[in-house]
Amino acid sequence: MPSSWTLSGLGKSLGLFSTARPRSEPRTFPTQGFDVIDKDQPIEEEGMPEYNADHFYPVRLGEVFNGRFQTVAKLGYGSSSTIWLARDLEEHQYVALKVYIHNSVQHRELPFYEHLNKLLPSKHVGADNVRKLLDSFQVSGPHGNHIVLALQVSQMSLRDMDTVFMKGGGFEEDFVKSAIKELLQAVDFLHTEAQAVHTGR
Numbered sequence: 001m002p003s004s005w006t007l008s009g010l011g012k013s014l015g016l017f018s019t020a021r022p023r024s025e026p027r028t029f030p031t032q033g034f035d036v037i038d039k040d041q042p043i044e045e046e047g048m049p050e051y052n053a054d055h056f057y058p059v060r061l062g063e064v065f066n067g068r069f070q071t072v073a074k075l076g077y078g079s080s081s082t083i084w085l086a087r088d089l090e091e092h093q094y095v096a097l098k099v100y101i102h103n104s105v106q107h108r109e110l111p112f113y114e115h116l117n118k119l120l121p122s123k124h125v126g127a128d129n130v131r132k133l134l135d136s137f138q139v140s141g142p143h144g145n146h147i148v149l150a151l152q153v154s155q156m157s158l159r160d161m162d163t164v165f166m167k168g169g170g171f172e173e174d175f176v177k178s179a180i181k182e183l184l185q186a187v188d189f190l191h192t193e194a195q196a197v198h199t200g201r
Contacts, residue, residue: 024089026070029062045077055101057141059084066137069097069150080104085153088134095134096151102144110136110149112196119193126189129182 037043045051059082064070069086075096076083081104084097100107113133120127135150158179162168171179190196 021092024087024092026064026089027062027072027087044074045079045082048079050079054143055103056082057099057102057139057146059099064089065097065139065148066135066150068135069095071097086150088150091134094153096153098149098151099139100147100149102141102146104147107147110147113149113151115196116194122189122193124185124189124193126182126185126187127193129186130189 042051045056046053059071059074061071061073065086068090069088071084071086072094073085074082075085081098081100084099086095086097087093088095098109110133113136116130117133120132131152131154133149133151137148137150138145139148140146156164158171162170
């Protein structure tokens with residue numbers, strides 16, 4: 001008589017049983033026990049000279065985007081977007097959500113990532129060193145629609161790594177050589193396979 005393991009394996013191979021983990025439920029975040037910052041005190045992107053609150057989407061911690069991505073922390077900001085760490089409730093991984101201002105006139109990043117995704121998977125050794133677009137969508141804000149990119153989460157920068165782990169003392173030569181090699185492999189992939197060049201404009 002076949003073992004249950006054999007039947008289970010056969011069922012999965014025939015598509016009768018799901019091997020995927022069930023969707024995670026959104027987490028509930030605490031709403032008290034924090035120091036409250038005066039709403040008139042500018043913080044982060046609010047301190048930029050050209051900042052206009054009406055241009056940015058008011059992301060809230062714990063908010064679920066596109067029925068799938070729950071924000072858990074702010075990663076960064078710039079003049080045209082904010083970036084948030086989010087849990088992918090379906091794929092059980094963390095992603096970076098880049099939420100553009102609603103009046104951003106140029107969206108070169110989305111077409112670039114869509115072009116890149118058409119080339120993947122690639123056998124090029126540098127392809128794994130380039131961040132991938134996982135999803136894109138729009139969210140409606142109080143003053144307009146905002147494009148949102150769901151991207152693979154990047155690792156910390158070498159500067160942050162030096163500060164945190166090396167206390168500002170720099171890296172071993174072998175580590176630096178390895179980092180430079182991976183960077184050059186990524187650039188080679190972008191130039192030779194993706195036919196992409198960043199001009200800085």
